[in-house]
Amino acid sequence: MAVERILVVDDDWQTAEALRKNLLIEGYQADTATSPPEALDLLAKTPYAVVVSDLRMREMSGIDLCDEVRRLYPDTDVIILTAYGTIQNAVEAVKRGAYDYLTKPVDAERLLSTLRRAFEMHALRDENRALREQIQAERQAMRLIGSSPPMLAVMETIRTVAPTDATVLVRGESGTGKELVASAIHELSPRARHPLVKVNCAAIPETLLESELFGHERGAFTGAHAQRKGRFETAHKGTIFLDEISEMSPALQSKLLRILQEREFERVGGSETILVDVRVIASTNRDLEKAVRDGSFREDLYYRVNVVPILLPPLRERREDILVLANCFLARVAARNNKSFKGFTPAAQQKLLTYNWPGNVRELENCIERAVIMAQGDTLGPDDIHLAPAISRESHDDVASKLVQPGFSIEEFERRLLEASLRKTGGNQSRAAELLGLTRRTLQYRMEKYGIRINRAQAPDNSSEESNAGA
Structure with a gap:
């Protein structure tokens, strides 16, 4: 918890106020409550790192208040003060979740020492939580599998570029996992709580792609019966992934260039300028440099999207990852189909390793899925692995x-x-x-x-x- 804020609870207003003033002198932010209900009201409105509460109060005991605080605000510690200091009370308070137990009259140095330890514990808990969340986010985001040097380099680039807003161009053959890279960058970025919108520019007819990306106004064309937001508006505050960007027409390339430069556009058939805050990740399996030379891809757009290039290697160039991927797909597909397998025979492994995998990871995954579905035994042999015939x-x-x-x-x-x-x-x-x-x-x-x-x-x-x- 960032703010070292303390709430003092005592039904004796003068005692509570005196303690608050002492804490202010020591540099802490402190408030007072003269009853447990008032304390709970304040906790609902303001985050407090520590509650310092008297044990004996008329409406609710300090230990009962501790129970409520720990239930509702588990990150808030409770220190109990009492003039009736007994071992039994101390043990009961700690058992019920109190951070510590001090007797009245309160020794100022001991209270300050206890507060320092409580805040240090807070900082440690926050640090551990942040680390756990970071590790969990990386595990979820990094669905890319492999320990080969090329893939480790790709993963390191993803970690480096993800926290930034830089435009990324993911390049690689079909089936290498370009969409997974885009997802990983988004999941590890500050925009992860906002949408990741994916658009396959090659799969949408050219006549519809402009409306799909930028939206349209009612009556903009035949069939436009209502205003419709485009993918860029949907991705506001998040990320848009433009798969196969090389398939965009010159007119759409020009409009995309404007978004990358100005972060603004108009819907089809509209005149209102719309501002968007969106990160762009693009991909291609084409030679963009050649496309620039032959005039089918704008040179200025090329430089705008190619800020951080990530090149995904084909599977044939990272053969050490083939069996790792195959075993991962085997476990995943087997579980999905309620089957159980011990693994691959040595001959099946050799067959997987010597094939060139022109369809890359996607082809490998499809191959393993077919093998799992059709296999009769609990181990996959070479006859279970069906590969596309090589053309000599x-x-x-x-x-x-x-x-x-x-x-x-x-x-x-x-x-x-x-x-x-x-x-x-x-x-x-x-x-x-x-x-x-x-x-x-x-x-x-x-x-x-x-x-x-x-x-x-x-x-x-x-x-x-x-x-x-x-x-």
């Missing part, structure tokens, strides 16, 4: 040699590749984009470029996959 270099070369024919251009190859991917996925654009390593918006751009159309009657609904798209 020879097969790539064979395909390339068949395609290289006179008059066959790169554009024609790209068009055929897009069409083949769409046929393979039954017209599902999200899955086709994932198959090609593209974002859905890039796929749509190239479809438009080559005049590729989908039979809408046969094409499945992509909305559910869009909502589940991840970093």
